[in-house]
Amino acid sequence: xxxxxxxxxxxxxxxxxxxxxxxxxxxxxxxxxxxxxxxxxxxxxxxxxxxxxxxxxxxxxxxxxxxxxxxxxxxxxxxxxxxxxxxxxxxxxxxxxxxxxxxxxxxxxxxxxxxxxxxxxxxxxxxxxxxxxxxxxxxxxxxxxxxxxxxxxxxxxxxxxxxxxxxxxxxxxxxxxxxxxxxxxxxxxxxxxxxxxxxxxxxxxxxxxxxxxxxxxxxxxxxxxxxxxxxxxxxxxxxxxxxxxxxxxxxxxxxxxxxxxxxxxxxxxxxxxxxxxxxxxxxxxxxxxxxxxxxxxxxxxxxxxxxxxxxxxxxxxxxxxxxxxxxxxxxxxxxxxxxxxxxxxxxxxxxxxxxxxxxxxxxxxxxxxxxxxxxxxxxxxxxxxxxxxxxxxxxxxxxxxxxxxxxxxxxxxxxxxxxxxxxxxxxxxxxxxxxxxxxxxxxxxxxxxxxxxxxxxxxxxxxxxxxxxxxxxxxxx
Numbered sequence: 001x002x003x004x005x006x007x008x009x010x011x012x013x014x015x016x017x018x019x020x021x022x023x024x025x026x027x028x029x030x031x032x033x034x035x036x037x038x039x040x041x042x043x044x045x046x047x048x049x050x051x052x053x054x055x056x057x058x059x060x061x062x063x064x065x066x067x068x069x070x071x072x073x074x075x076x077x078x079x080x081x082x083x084x085x086x087x088x089x090x091x092x093x094x095x096x097x098x099x100x101x102x103x104x105x106x107x108x109x110x111x112x113x114x115x116x117x118x119x120x121x122x123x124x125x126x127x128x129x130x131x132x133x134x135x136x137x138x139x140x141x142x143x144x145x146x147x148x149x150x151x152x153x154x155x156x157x158x159x160x161x162x163x164x165x166x167x168x169x170x171x172x173x174x175x176x177x178x179x180x181x182x183x184x185x186x187x188x189x190x191x192x193x194x195x196x197x198x199x200x201x202x203x204x205x206x207x208x209x210x211x212x213x214x215x216x217x218x219x220x221x222x223x224x225x226x227x228x229x230x231x232x233x234x235x236x237x238x239x240x241x242x243x244x245x246x247x248x249x250x251x252x253x254x255x256x257x258x259x260x261x262x263x264x265x266x267x268x269x270x271x272x273x274x275x276x277x278x279x280x281x282x283x284x285x286x287x288x289x290x291x292x293x294x295x296x297x298x299x300x301x302x303x304x305x306x307x308x309x310x311x312x313x314x315x316x317x318x319x320x321x322x323x324x325x326x327x328x329x330x331x332x333x334x335x336x337x338x339x340x341x342x343x344x345x346x347x348x349x350x351x352x353x354x355x356x357x358x359x360x361x362x363x364x365x366x367x368x369x370x371x372x373x374x375x376x377x378x379x380x381x382x383x384x385x386x387x388x389x390x391x392x393x394x395x396x397x398x399x400x401x402x403x404x405x406x407x408x409x410x411x412x413x414x415x416x417x418x419x420x421x422x423x424x425x426x427x428x429x430x431x432x433x434x435x436x437x438x439x440x441x442x443x444x445x446x447x448x449x450x451x452x453x454x455x456x457x458x459x460x461x462x463x464x465x466x467x468x469x470x471x472x473x474x475x476x477x
Contacts, residue, residue: 028344029258029276029287033294033320036337039093040066042325048332049082049096050323051189051245052303053117053126055155056316062086062305063155064321065126066334067113070101077102079113081126083156089317090336099157100126100150108148108161108172109133114245114301118192118199119308120221123151126159127201129188135180145186146174147203149227162227175227176203176217184208187215189245193257193280193310197221200280200310202236202248202259212239214246214259216281233281243273247303249312250280254343258304258312259283260320265300266327272302272320296324296335304339314341 040049049066056062063085070077081100084093102109108130116127127149135144150159151167164173178186185206193200201217214237219226237246237259246259257277264270272295274287302322306312318339325332 029254029256029274030290030342030344031260031272031274031287032290032340032342033292034338034340035294036319036335038333039090039321039336040334042331042333044331047330048323048325049334050301050332051114052301052321052334053115053191053247054303054305054319054321055117055119055308056305056313056318057308059087060089060316062090063117064303065099065115065117066096067115067301068096068098070111071098076110077112079111081112081115081128085155090319097156099152099155100128100159102130103161103170103172105133106170106172107132107134107146107174110136112148114189116189116191116202116247118194118310120194120199121224123153124155124159125149125151125192127190127192127203129190130174131186132174132180135182138181139183141183143185144178144180144182145188146178146180147176147187147190148172148174149190165228166225175230176201178205191246191248191310193248193250194221195250195280195309195311199226200248200257201230202246204245212241212243213237214239236277236281236283237275242267244300244302246275248280249304249306249310251312251314251341253314257283258287260289260302260304262300262302262322266298266325268297270297270299271295272299294337296322296333298326299324299335300332 042048047069049068051067053065054062055064063083065081065083067079068082070080080098080102082096083099084096086093100112100115102112108128110133111130112128114129118125127147129145130148131142132144132146136142148161150161150172152159160168161172162175163169163171176187176190178184180186187203187205189204191202193202197220199219199221201219202214203217204212205215206212213235216233216236217230218233219230223229236248239246239261240263242264244262244265246261248257248259250257255278257280259275259277261273262270263273271291272289273285274289275283275285276287277283299322302320304312304320305316305318307316312318318341320337320339321334322337323332323334
């Protein structure tokens, strides 16, 4: 009997300790857009700038590359890459300069679009999409795309293209290939992050059998011919029709990769989706872009700002650039929107009675595109756990966000206010870095342990007294 009582006491004590211990912190990243403005207006003769790739430099100047209409050079090339620069935080820009286009009679003749730019080892690298010439000539549609790359020591060129073995010449070759001939869209829309000597390469695959996805590959950043040393790492994201290409950055402050892309593109219900990753290979839907009135309708083909190596610093005045307008006709404006970040770390308690209502409330916002009006939970955000406690919040949000976007495309007052607010609040970010990675302490833990120990001690004493009493009764007089 005593042995059974001791076993039961051990189980009770173990359960008490298990219930008291918190689990690893769950995190949610919220990105909030402020009021912005047009930086390009499409016309019948110059229709679009889309698929922006953005670098913020050490001097806070901004370099941006876009896909733009091709120009007549004696052969068909429907998309080129154009470059512009700003030295005042995106308020004014240099005139666009064409820096890349297809090579006549080569595999990439017809297009150089969807630029993704990274800089390391003294070179700017532009990855781009092109339909393979032979596939287009066979099917006369935009299928059979592959990913190409070019490099230059200057952001505005001249660029030399990867030829399969090295750089230069008039025979560019894809470094991310797709089997041709094909009637599937193929691969394209590249982006890059450099971390710990490795180039992370993100690109879209749209396959008639496998569906739509973002895949990831890696290559050694220390090798000058790294496009020839690519290793495939699998699927980073599964997407659905209407999802655009993902722009990926690494946020050092959070030790996280972030993937951002537009969903339901070209529609009135378009919104921005966000994912996070610890390793840059596997992404989870635990981030939330606040799709508020500062975003334009029918948005698509978005890029988010970052440094030359693909890292996003919270101390910078960060922003997104996207095109907006219907899918047809392809006359689109391009919009510049400052953004701020809020990173919430929550500890999920094993005891349902310790739920903190403020913790779960922080994971929802006002109803906007991409949300369920009944629950006010964004469609691109996982449901919060019913038992959340111990929230730690790191907030870099800008003060004074506008309720709506300005109608005057030259209005910069609200933009300056949002940018200055983001700069001031970003300075507070460093103080909370220790809390982001840790687990939240549960103040009930010591009390539960003490109570369990007292219970155990009392029970053991009771057992010993009972056993002593039995012995006394059994002893003959």
